[in-house]
Amino acid sequence: MSKTAIPKLAWFVPLAPIALAAAIYFGEFQSSSFLFINRLTQLLPDTVWAWLTFLGNGWGIFALAFPLLLLAPRLLTAGLFAGALSAIASTILKNGFDLPRPAGLLENGSFYRIGEPLLHKALPSGHTLTAFAIASALYFVSSRAKRSHLLPLFLVAALVGLSRSAVGAHWLTDVLAGAGVGIWCGMLGALLAQYVPENQLSLKNLWPRLIALGGVVAIYAHYTQIMDLELNLPLQYASIAIVAITFIFFVKAQFNNSPGNPE
DSSP states (O other): OOTTOOOGGGGGTTHHHHHHHHHHHHTTOHHHHHHHHHHHGGGSOHHHHHHHHHTTSHHHHHHHHTTHHHHOHHHHHHHHHHHHHHHHHHHHHHHHHOOOOHHHHSOTTSSOOOSSOOOSOOSSOHHHHHHHHHHHHHHHHSOHHHHGGGTHHHHHHHHHHHHHHHTTSOOHHHHHHHHHHHHHHHHHHHHHHTTSOGGGGSTTSHHHHHHHHHHHHHHHHHHHSOOSSGGGHHHHHHHHHHHHHHHHHHHHHHTOSSOOOOO
16 A cells, blocks of 8 residues: 555545534534534634634635745645645535525624625535645645644644634534535545656746746735735735745745755
């Protein structure tokens, strides 16, 4: 078995959160479970939940992971594939179900909300889906010997999901469904990344250069848009700095005579 192989039983793990989401929805615990989490999470400052939500934003997580272009390009590649798959899955499922969000069903003022009210396309939580997709991709594209060190990524992804209920944007069922589908997307992203030849990950080849151009777009997006909430502006500026510094080192590597050794 390959050191980066995905165990067959792992493909069944996402069924657990999806089944729990179905149980909550059809058991008519949708509102009560959401309100419980929404009120409990108010114990922490809004900034905590806003910043965690940022980690589920596609542009946000891409910027924060951008240094992997230099340090571990295969991991970043897996994350990009998983992110693309998660965007497709989220769009299809949201449009397919088109379920109302908490603000679309509950009375105004009956729950705590940060930011503008979002009314439609609840299932699944796109931020949760993205966070679990990235965590799963990085985990499964790594060798089995290194995977234990990456387990905290799933905890972070879970907190991202929790933040979506904390800010009043998603039901718990949306979060659970996003987690399950996200893990599948991450597994597929990891599998796809394994097919990229090692020599194509060298910094002077086309694929890393395309990713670098994506970094330029990310800088523009972070500078001209608000990523979900205004509380995230400090993180956006920090992300711009991270991408810009990484990009400088990437450009310097283009003029380096050594070929580079991607992981």
